[in-house]
Amino acid sequence: MAPPSGTQDAANGPQSEKGGTNGSSQPLDMLAFIIRNPGGKFQPELIANTCALLAGVSSGPPTDVEKIKLRLRAPIEALATTKEDTPTSSKLTSSAAKKVLDVWK
Numbered sequence: 001m002a003p004p005s006g007t008q009d010a011a012n013g014p015q016s017e018k019g020g021t022n023g024s025s026q027p028l029d030m031l032a033f034i035i036r037n038p039g040g041k042f043q044p045e046l047i048a049n050t051c052a053l054l055a056g057v058s059s060g061p062p063t064d065v066e067k068i069k070l071r072l073r074a075p076i077e078a079l080a081t082t083k084e085d086t087p088t089s090s091k092l093t094s095s096a097a098k099k100v101l102d103v104w105k
Contacts, residue, residue, distance in 0.1 A: 028071045035075045035097075040087030047089070051076070051096035055103040069104055076100050 034042055034050045054072060058065055080097035082089040 028068065032072055032075050035072065035079055037089065037093075044090040044092045047079070047093040048096035051079075051093070051100045055100045058103050073101075073104070 031050055031054065034047060037047060054068065054076070057068060076097045079089055079093055080101055082091075082094040082097075085091060
């Protein structure tokens, strides 16, 4: 049985409002899923690139930037505090997350 729409399935990622995986109605959820990297599915380079994208969009419309910060600050802060390589993060990803937080100051 599929999880209810608007939820997250740890194996498949965020569920769209239509019930499909990775739907366009939940782009911030997909970015958060990549940053959290449950189960170590994503390569550190993808996570670092996602952080670079988030740092780059910080110059967008203020209301959009605030939504992004509100939704993604917690997982980015958790990633930034990683001290050692683990299945879900690395020094590369930690450094990238710290750069996002610096831009978001």
